[in-house]
Amino acid sequence: MNKKKFKILAIVDAVIIVALFIVMFTLKGQYNEQAQTSVKEQVGAYQETANGLLQEQWKSVDQYGMAWKLIFTTLTGNKTEASFNAAVKAIEGDKEARFKQLSYTFTAAGIPPKVQNDINEKGGLADKFLLKDEKGVKEVACGKNCVITFTFAKGKLKSSDYKALVEYNMAENFKLEAPATFHFE
Amino acid sequence: MNIKTIAIALTVLVVAVLATVLMQKGNYVSQATEHYEKTTTNTFKGSSKIIEYVSNSIDQNKLVWALACDAVQSVKTSQDMAKLEAKYFPTTKGSNSLSKKTRRFEATSAYFIVSSFDKVDEDKKTQLKTLSGLNSIDVSALLGQVAAAAPAEEVEGEGEEYVEE
Numbered sequence: 001m002n003k004k005k006f007k008i009l010a011i012v013d014a015v016i017i018v019a020l021f022i023v024m025f026t027l028k029g030q031y032n033e034q035a036q037t038s039v040k041e042q043v044g045a046y047q048e049t050a051n052g053l054l055q056e057q058w059k060s061v062d063q064y065g066m067a068w069k070l071i072f073t074t075l076t077g078n079k080t081e082a083s084f085n086a087a088v089k090a091i092e093g094d095k096e097a098r099f100k101q102l103s104y105t106f107t108a109a110g111i112p113p114k115v116q117n118d119i120n121e122k123g124g125l126a127d128k129f130l131l132k133d134e135k136g137v138k139e140v141a142c143g144k145n146c147v148i149t150f151t152f153a154k155g156k157l158k159s160s161d162y163k164a165l166v167e168y169n170m171a172e173n174f175k176l177e178a179p180a181t182f183h184f185e
Numbered sequence: 186m187n188i189k190t191i192a193i194a195l196t197v198l199v200v201a202v203l204a205t206v207l208m209q210k211g212n213y214v215s216q217a218t219e220h221y222e223k224t225t226t227n228t229f230k231g232s233s234k235i236i237e238y239v240s241n242s243i244d245q246n247k248l249v250w251a252l253a254c255d256a257v258q259s260v261k262t263s264q265d266m267a268k269l270e271a272k273y274f275p276t277t278k279g280s281n282s283l284s285k286k287t288r289r290f291e292a293t294s295a296y297f298i299v300s301s302f303d304k305v306d307e308d309k310k311t312q313l314k315t316l317s318g319l320n321s322i323d324v325s326a327l328l329g330q331v332a333a334a335a336p337a338e339e340v341e342g343e344g345e346e347y348v349e350e
Contacts, residue, residue: 010188013198031213042221043228047225068250068254171242175217176236179225
């Protein structure tokens, strides 16, 4: 190649280098923003899933505690339908007692009060307790996928079935999936 | 330095800059992946620990509740109570207080019940004293109405793991 051709090559190279630097700095900003957005979105989505599960467990333990309290109150009371109905209302309505019982269970499990308060503030207590009340048959929520039944005949307790609660396996009902692989979108 | 050398050097530089441009996305992906994995793994571990510890605690709690509910329906004496305790907790035994006429069963330091009886009976042959006439069962500890006992192990640092949405 002669001198002129090398000169042209050098000029073209110089132009390409300048162009590449411009592309590089433009992409740098884009990639940086893209990376931050992707991480924020995907981390946020996973944390939302995890926090959602903790809130669901919190509510479930609330139902669980209320259910046991109701069983004990019913078995030690006069076993009438009227007393049962009053107990359901009293237990569900006493949110302070529910939180106390719930918090005691979480504290016994080694969960610090700050974490308990965070979960409670975001999710709150359970909003369902008495699920069904038809012709003397009462179904009560006792946790996620847990229902106990009380049957009344002529206003008196005929039978109580709380086997589901005795056999309740919370670990099986609450499993957090490991985080998915990161996608740079 | 002649123009030939400069042209060759610039060509090499073009290749190097082009390689940098092509690789920079990979660097960002790598950094982002590392940050994502670190953060989500912490969340996964922290949340899973909470779920596991609470589930384990519930496993103990439900047996004490079941014992109390079973007891109010069938127990008459402290011996009946002892049999029922053995059914739910084969390795843990309750203890009688003859002066208070109570029997305390403690599954864990947090979960315990106290049964109150009407009287103390004494076997004339063996002079063994037992309690009879179950009066009531105190489930305050199961209702959280006592001071919380210190847990055996506390979840560490989950204040950070529980992330605000």
